[in-house]
Amino acid sequence: MLTRRFVLGLLAACAVGALSPAQAQTFTKQVTIIVPYAPGGTSDVLARLMAPKLSAAIGQPVIVENKPSSSGNVGADYVARAAGDGHTLLITDAGTLASTPNLFKKLSFNVQTDLVPVTMVSFSPYVFAVHPSVPASTFEELIAYDKANPGKLNVGTSGVGSVQHLTAIVFSKKYGIKWGIVPYRGGAAAVRAVVSNESNVIFNGAIATQPFVVQNQLKGLAVSGEKRLQALPNLPSFKELNTPVTDTGSWQAIYASKGTPPAVAKKLSEEFGKILAAPDVTAKIAELGSESRAGTPEDLSKWMTKSIAEWGEVVKSENISLD
Incomplete structure (x- = not known):
């Protein structure tokens, strides 16, 4: 008779065998998606929509963990300091992330160097x-x-x-x-x-x-x-x-920890791109009043650089300071 441990091991081996060699090598343990806000918000809803599909794609458990804080800085800092292996991810309001360098001069992390861009997820007006x-x-x-x-x-x-x-x-x-x-x-x-x-x-x-x-x-x-x-x-x-700001809204994006290799960030971007292109996910996001906006890590990096500059102009022109 087969032991329970042997059967479980056999099933796990089969699951890994169904993956490509690159997937099996890249993702070797549980992946955690950090939501830097309380449950029920935009980032949280999207994370929980995508997590089971990412798990199926990479053959590892994917969990969502909320680390709420003012403007999401605590959650972002947590991800920035995690191991750079692609197993700890951040889903956040990228617009707010772009505004923080101009508002907080004493941030514990650098938005552009301590977080690795993976992909834009959606725009929700x-x-x-x-x-x-x-x-x-x-x-x-x-x-x-x-x-x-x-x-x-x-x-x-x-x-x-x-x-x-x-x-x-x-x-x-x-x-x-x-x-x-x-x-x-x-x-x-x-x-x-x-x-x-x-x-x-x-x-x-x-x-x-x-x-x-x-x-x-x-x-x-x-x-x-x-x-x-x-x-x-x-x-x-x-x-x-004719309001003074038109395109303001919730731009949701995914980042990985500092040190995550470009190949891993690219692989994650591709997997999330497939998830966001799936008809049921696209339809659900549209039903919720948002639009899928998947892209490459390079696309997100360019968007962030542009947005930091634009919000910097707003902060400067309105003489806004939060430090």
Whole structure:
């Protein structure tokens, strides 16, 4: 009779044998995807959507671990310091990651040298919404309400220095809005705070925010980007409103630890590219109000360099400092 240990070993050998030699050599243990925000946000939803498919592709367990912190810096630092072997990954709001070098002069990691680009994942426009109790149904009405009630509104954000935070500051300067800005431990926590009326205004990725608007738990006013969302066709786009920042939103990307070989980063990029091209994944991401944006490590590196420069101009022109 075969022993249980022998059978398990045989099954494991078969699983590895089904992989290519390169896969078997590259991935030798559990892969952990770090989400630097609380569960339920955009990064978390995407990580849990892709993890089982990555596991099937590489023949190793893939788990998702949340390490929430202000703006995701603790989670990013954790990944930056992990072994550079491709087994510890970061999925994060790349726009917020791009803003941090201009806002925090004492970061414990360097965005461009301590994290290895793997791939962009998606772009999710922001849904700009308020608690239903706020007596405003359009962006113009919200501005008018704030001017009549200065200091009464609070914007919930995913953390200090996040793109939501910067967007709220830019809007307040442009339109003379006197709202407060309240940081939470990720976008999901910020959404929950506004749904409960702890805060009352939010800019947040559609994946985590759109369902609450559809269910009338939040009142949508607009969406970022150049076009309207299919699921929320009555909400004007930021381009239509001629806002000071149009393409602001949740750009999700995956990074590996410092020292991860280029060949491993490329292999991961290819696997994630296949996952994001799968019809069921593409359809699910679209259903959630986002768009798949897979690409090469080089594409992500160029995007990050460009975004750091662009957010640097915003921070400089608006004289924003968080240190």
